[in-house]
Amino acid sequence: MRWWSLANLVSNAGTWMQLTVQSLLVLQVTGSAAMTGLSLAVQAGPGLLLGLLGGAAVDRWPRKLTAAVSQVALGAVGFTTAALVALDLLNVPVLLTLAAVTGIISTVDGPACALLGNDLVPRRDVPSAIALGSAVHSIGRLAGTALAGGAVLLFGTASAFVANGFSFVFVAAVIPFLKLVDRSAEEPETAPEPEPAAPADPRADGPDGPDEPRQRAGGGARDGLRFFLGRPQLVLLAAITALSSVFGRNYTLTLAVLVTGPLAGGAGSFGTVSTALAVGGIAGALLAGMLQRPSVRLVAAMSAIGAAFQIAAGLSPTLGLLVLLVIPMAIVESVSDTAGTTVLQTDPPPAMRGRVLGVWRSLSTGWGLVGPPAIGLLMEWTGPRAALVIGGLVVALPAVAGLAVHARRARRTVADAAGQAPVATAPEPVEPVEQPEPVRVPVPARVTGRDGDRAPAAVTVS
Numbered sequence: 001m002r003w004w005s006l007a008n009l010v011s012n013a014g015t016w017m018q019l020t021v022q023s024l025l026v027l028q029v030t031g032s033a034a035m036t037g038l039s040l041a042v043q044a045g046p047g048l049l050l051g052l053l054g055g056a057a058v059d060r061w062p063r064k065l066t067a068a069v070s071q072v073a074l075g076a077v078g079f080t081t082a083a084l085v086a087l088d089l090l091n092v093p094v095l096l097t098l099a100a101v102t103g104i105i106s107t108v109d110g111p112a113c114a115l116l117g118n119d120l121v122p123r124r125d126v127p128s129a130i131a132l133g134s135a136v137h138s139i140g141r142l143a144g145t146a147l148a149g150g151a152v153l154l155f156g157t158a159s160a161f162v163a164n165g166f167s168f169v170f171v172a173a174v175i176p177f178l179k180l181v182d183r184s185a186e187e188p189e190t191a192p193e194p195e196p197a198a199p200a201d202p203r204a205d206g207p208d209g210p211d212e213p214r215q216r217a218g219g220g221a222r223d224g225l226r227f228f229l230g231r232p233q234l235v236l237l238a239a240i241t242a243l244s245s246v247f248g249r250n251y252t253l254t255l256a257v258l259v260t261g262p263l264a265g266g267a268g269s270f271g272t273v274s275t276a277l278a279v280g281g282i283a284g285a286l287l288a289g290m291l292q293r294p295s296v297r298l299v300a301a302m303s304a305i306g307a308a309f310q311i312a313a314g315l316s317p318t319l320g321l322l323v324l325l326v327i328p329m330a331i332v333e334s335v336s337d338t339a340g341t342t343v344l345q346t347d348p349p350p351a352m353r354g355r356v357l358g359v360w361r362s363l364s365t366g367w368g369l370v371g372p373p374a375i376g377l378l379m380e381w382t383g384p385r386a387a388l389v390i391g392g393l394v395v396a397l398p399a400v401a402g403l404a405v406h407a408r409r410a411r412r413t414v415a416d417a418a419g420q421a422p423v424a425t426a427p428e429p430v431e432p433v434e435q436p437e438p439v440r441v442p443v444p445a446r447v448t449g450r451d452g453d454r455a456p457a458a459v460t461v462s
Contacts, residue, residue: 001120001129005136007174008117011071012140013147014167017160018078020148025157029090039099046103047110047365052221054107055358058115059224059351064175067116070109071172077102078165085158111357113171118345119180127291127342134338135285142278224355233296233347234356237340238363240296240399244303245364246371247391248310249333251277253372254391255313255326258384263319272319273326280327284334294339297406300399302336307396314388 026036058066081098084090114133121129151159228234255273259265291298309329316322348356379387 001132003174004117004120004178005132007171008133008136009140009143011167011171012137013144014078014164016141016144017148017151018164020145021152021157021160025085025090026095029095030092035092039095041369042096043099043103044365044369046100046107047361048369049362050104050107051358051360051362051365052224052355053358054361055111055224055355056221057108058111058354058357060354063112063116063119064178064180066108067112068172068175070105070112071168071175073105074102074109075165075168075172077105078161078168082158082161082165085161086156107358107361110361111354114341114345114357115353116175116178120178122181123346124292126346127294127338128289130341130345131285131287131289131291131338134288134334134341135282138278138281138285138334221355221358224352224359227348227352228356228359231347233343236402237296237299237343238360240300240303240402241340242363242367243395243398244306244336245367246374248303248307248395250371250375251326254375254379254384254388255322257379258314258388259319259322261384263316263322265319269319273323276323276326277330280330281334283327284331285338287331288335288338291335291339291342294342296340296343297403299336299340299343300402302332302339304396304399304403306332306336307392307399310395311389311392314385314392 023036023040026039030036077098081090084094117129117133118126147163148160151163252274255277256270259270259273263269306329309325309332313322313325313329316325344356344360345353375387375391378390382390
């Protein structure tokens with residue numbers, strides 16, 4: 001696991017080095033902000049359209065080989081981009097093609113690498129492994145962003161793409177030496193809660209009939225979507241995350257407008273806020289490592305708390321108070337993300353997890369594309385402070401309502417269970433039975449015998 005964490009750190013640093021300069025490169029090549037946005041959309045598009053197919057491929061193919069090949073392919077794209085930049089051969093069609101190829105490869109690479117990390121630790125340590133990965137991602141983001149500026153200044157724009165290419169090669173070189181945990185030596189995994197299904201409904205069976213198991217490794221993308229929609233906890237997780245992502249997670253946009261607008265700060269002030277967000281994210285990831293059994297209820301609770309901090313941040317009168325608020329806000333967000341990712345990767349059976357992650361990639365790409373324009377329009381109409389407050393309410397109210405409904409159902413279930421249990425009652429008092437009056441039966445007196453004894457004159461019969 002140590003080598004895998006190191007490889008992830010190197011890969012994340014390289015990725016953020018490239019992302020830091022990629023938008024500037026597109027802007028330099030095209031001279032158009034709209035084309036810069038189009039290139040990002042082209043790169044994200046495959047995740048929206050092909051996420052299900054990518055997840056199904058991960059379930060079908062050998063995990064280590066799939067992850068290694070996808071990393072090599074991404075490295076090749078990085079080296080190709082660097083060569084085209086160095087030779088001044090990069091143009092708009094080539095740029096869009098490279099963005100599309102990167103997005104297609106990522107539909108397989110994302111779930112493959114995520115599930116590979118879980119296969120390196122015992123099942124009970126999966127939440128800690130996911131939390132460690134979140135912390136590594138945050139550290140890699142900080143390191144990559146910082147290294148990008150120096151690399152471009154010293155070696156030019158192409159150096160960021162070269163560094164990213166080598167980071168992928170490093171991960172691919174580490175993967176063959178990783179030792180997977182033998183799951184057969186562990187206790188059997190808790191089976192998912194049975195879903196109510198009518199026997200006559202063919203959807204309750206596998207695609208090939210009742211004799212074919214529903215969660216099979218070789219199933220198609222539709223099986224993954226059907227499974228996802230049939231799991232209420234996954235649907236609720238998607239709803240909570242969608243609201244949070246659209247109205248509560250676009251801090252690079254909302255806080256930037258708040259700092260430079262009502263708080264009258266500059267780039268340096270926003271850099272301070274960004275650093276506070278990064279520190280809170282790392283602290284939250286480390287705190288999330290102590291989670292043992294994350295649940296959708298925890299995600300909802302963390303979302304509601306984070307939304308409350310967001311509302312307070314929107315009403316913050318000074319930059320100093322805002323910095324103090326964004327640290328716990330980032331901590332709560334990181335814990336919520338880790339808990340949600342753990343549920344997402346452990347709730348489905350092993351043979352279905354790739355497809356579930358594929359469904360999630362499609363959904364997350366969708367709300368990732370919708371979120372920034374939506375919150376941007378809201379800020380245009382209401383201003384940054386009101387947008388943060390409204391967004392926080394949109395996130396908090398459904399989360400609190402859901403938690404209240406769940407608590408009420410839980411209390412009702414407990415009450416019903418108590419009502420059905422046999423109650424030990426005291427035995428009813430037994431009324432005493434009236435005894436009949438003694439009957440006196442007259443018995444003729446015996447004649448005094450020769451010995452002078454005499455029988456009683458009467459005998460009482462009860």
